[in-house]
Amino acid sequence: MIDHKKSILNSEDEVKLYAKEFLEPPPFLNVLFGRIHAVYQPRSTEKIREIFTFLHERNLGVLPRGAATYGMGGITPLKESVLVDLTHLDRIIGFDEGTHTVTCEGGTRWWNLKRYLNGFGYDLCTYPTSLFSTVGGWLSTGGYGINSFRYGHISRLVESIEVITPSGSVLLNNSDQRFKYFIGTEGQNGIISKATLKVRQLGHSKAFLFLFNTASRAMEFLGTLFHAEDIAPVHIAYYDRASLSHKNPSTNGDGMSFPALDGVLVVLDDDASEHALKRLGEVMEAVSAHPALSAYLWNERYFPFSVKRTHPYILGSEVIIPVENLSMYLERVKRFSKEYGIELSTEAVCISREQAVVFALFPSENSSIVRIMHLFISSALTELALGCGAVPYGMGTWNLPLRKKVFTRAEFMQYRDFKKRIDPDNILNAGKSLSGGSVLSTFLRGAHAFSGSVFFHNYVVKGFSRILSRKHTVASSDSVEPDSCANCSACTVVCPAYLVTGNELVTAKGKLMLMKRLREGEPVPKEIAESAFLCLHCALCEKVCQSKLKLNDTWDAFETVLQEKYARPDARIEAFIREAEAHPEYNKLLDSFQRRSRSCF
Numbered sequence: 001m002i003d004h005k006k007s008i009l010n011s012e013d014e015v016k017l018y019a020k021e022f023l024e025p026p027p028f029l030n031v032l033f034g035r036i037h038a039v040y041q042p043r044s045t046e047k048i049r050e051i052f053t054f055l056h057e058r059n060l061g062v063l064p065r066g067a068a069t070y071g072m073g074g075i076t077p078l079k080e081s082v083l084v085d086l087t088h089l090d091r092i093i094g095f096d097e098g099t100h101t102v103t104c105e106g107g108t109r110w111w112n113l114k115r116y117l118n119g120f121g122y123d124l125c126t127y128p129t130s131l132f133s134t135v136g137g138w139l140s141t142g143g144y145g146i147n148s149f150r151y152g153h154i155s156r157l158v159e160s161i162e163v164i165t166p167s168g169s170v171l172l173n174n175s176d177q178r179f180k181y182f183i184g185t186e187g188q189n190g191i192i193s194k195a196t197l198k199v200r201q202l203g204h205s206k207a208f209l210f211l212f213n214t215a216s217r218a219m220e221f222l223g224t225l226f227h228a229e230d231i232a233p234v235h236i237a238y239y240d241r242a243s244l245s246h247k248n249p250s251t252n253g254d255g256m257s258f259p260a261l262d263g264v265l266v267v268l269d270d271d272a273s274e275h276a277l278k279r280l281g282e283v284m285e286a287v288s289a290h291p292a293l294s295a296y297l298w299n300e301r302y303f304p305f306s307v308k309r310t311h312p313y314i315l316g317s318e319v320i321i322p323v324e325n326l327s328m329y330l331e332r333v334k335r336f337s338k339e340y341g342i343e344l345s346t347e348a349v350c351i352s353r354e355q356a357v358v359f360a361l362f363p364s365e366n367s368s369i370v371r372i373m374h375l376f377i378s379s380a381l382t383e384l385a386l387g388c389g390a391v392p393y394g395m396g397t398w399n400l401p402l403r404k405k406v407f408t409r410a411e412f413m414q415y416r417d418f419k420k421r422i423d424p425d426n427i428l429n430a431g432k433s434l435s436g437g438s439v440l441s442t443f444l445r446g447a448h449a450f451s452g453s454v455f456f457h458n459y460v461v462k463g464f465s466r467i468l469s470r471k472h473t474v475a476s477s478d479s480v481e482p483d484s485c486a487n488c489s490a491c492t493v494v495c496p497a498y499l500v501t502g503n504e505l506v507t508a509k510g511k512l513m514l515m516k517r518l519r520e521g522e523p524v525p526k527e528i529a530e531s532a533f534l535c536l537h538c539a540l541c542e543k544v545c546q547s548k549l550k551l552n553d554t555w556d557a558f559e560t561v562l563q564e565k566y567a568r569p570d571a572r573i574e575a576f577i578r579e580a581e582a583h584p585e586y587n588k589l590l591d592s593f594q595r596r597s598r599s600c601f
Helices: 012-018 027-032 045-057 110-118 135-141 215-226 241-246 271-283 291-302 323-340 368-386 397-406 409-422 439-455 459-469 490-494 496-501 508-519 526-533 540-544 551-566 570-582 586-600
Strands: 036-040 061-065 081-085 092-096 101-105 122-124 158-165 168-173 191-201 206-212 235-239 262-268 314-322 345-350 355-363
Touching: 012 036, 012 081, 012 508, 027 439, 045 061, 045 081, 045 158, 045 168, 045 191, 092 110, 101 110, 101 135, 110 122, 110 135, 110 490, 135 191, 206 215, 206 271, 206 291, 215 235, 215 262, 215 271, 215 323, 235 241, 241 262, 241 345, 262 271, 262 291, 314 323, 314 368, 323 345, 323 355, 323 368, 323 459, 355 368, 368 397, 368 439, 368 459, 397 409, 397 439, 490 508, 490 540, 496 570, 496 586, 508 526, 508 551, 526 551, 526 570, 540 551, 570 586
Parallel strands: 036 081, 061 081
Antiparallel strands: 092 101, 101 191, 122 191, 158 168, 158 191, 206 262, 235 262, 235 345, 314 355, 345 355
């Protein structure tokens, strides 16, 4: 059996799996990265304090890791480091009905926290689209998500945080001047080990999808909706027709699909607004989608990367843009897509009446030439958004050239000086936006400048891009490509094998990584390969997969391949099954998921 009490993972396969993020950099950049020597899994805050001392003495950096669902290079190593996996710091400490707050450790998954609160008749105010990410991870990297239109940035809902830094531990409430230095700074100043969050009473949400012939009409509808005093949405999102078409395969079985129109999804949590909203749709000559289709799209908030099922490689841009400039941005993006021959799809989640988080995605290829070309196009796409008044969403590694768009010079000096005081030896996520000076940062600044100056104005580049894009292939929805994994960690949370072992190698994303390595002819040690047999074939991973992959049949075929190559470890499998079925949380997991799946999935 895999030792589930093991705190250090240092095999090549384990390190690769835990260091994998949603967006993997091209191999040629590897020479600019530091090495991750091992994965450390602390199970108490005291162990985090100890690891700071241990690694400082060995001149190694600390890479804090939540669920690794971030797509901007949050755990990309820019110096020799140890990755600190915080997902085992996952205790929910308690719910206080008097103050409407819940306290949990930083490694708690939003899924588990939501399930816990529902048991008391309460719910999260806002949460990320990646519901299986960790509380500390989202506080450190993002902050805008589902229901942000009503409740705003997650920092507004944080009562207090406990942070572990190289200089010691500190408990901060949201009025403390130091609070801001730990929110959205990607673990560069400290590790959020505990948080107390404001929550709300559990209510009923109802979604309404309105469809329009043009994006401009959809924007007019949004503008009118924002000023309607008798309508109180909790969530508003815009989808262009390309984005809606990517979601169609899942609805075809019910005989319904999204028409070739742009859409605005409005979610209400009160009956009083419904009549006024429907009346507004009529006045604006919108097509009201079937209620089942509206409900389906609302449920798709849990599957933001289902497009990876047929497009394993996707790139794009994520920014925060003024709503007043959204129409201009959409027009420019449409022209950009045509000029470069890429299939862009755009979604915009309104986080207030003034701003929206915009995702512009397009399919890419595994080919080195195509991928490099598309990386430059992705950078140019961000530059296009900046020209419309946007700012980057997040300060990740890939946004290092855009630091001045995130901070004013005075703000940057404040954040940098704080890091020097709290982390004087620069061991926490070193080389990122608050410390700088890395070779990768210099390279990315040059690449971004090149994409902005060349890709916007060079017709030869645009023509070459159109030629390359003609070769784009669509993966079969009936087969599973390992690269279709969105690295969302949903499978980890619901996997009985992970519950027993505590090792992500036994989860769907772990097995898909092993499958890819074997397909590419890379050596995989027998003990590591055998971990793929530790599976109950319960299909829970398939139910929550954000890429909607047909996983259960894949495991049968994969085990056949492994059995021929390594032999079937029957004794190990039998011991695992006995341990799984005897685990006190096993039946709770199955029962709670079945109840939850009826309402969420």
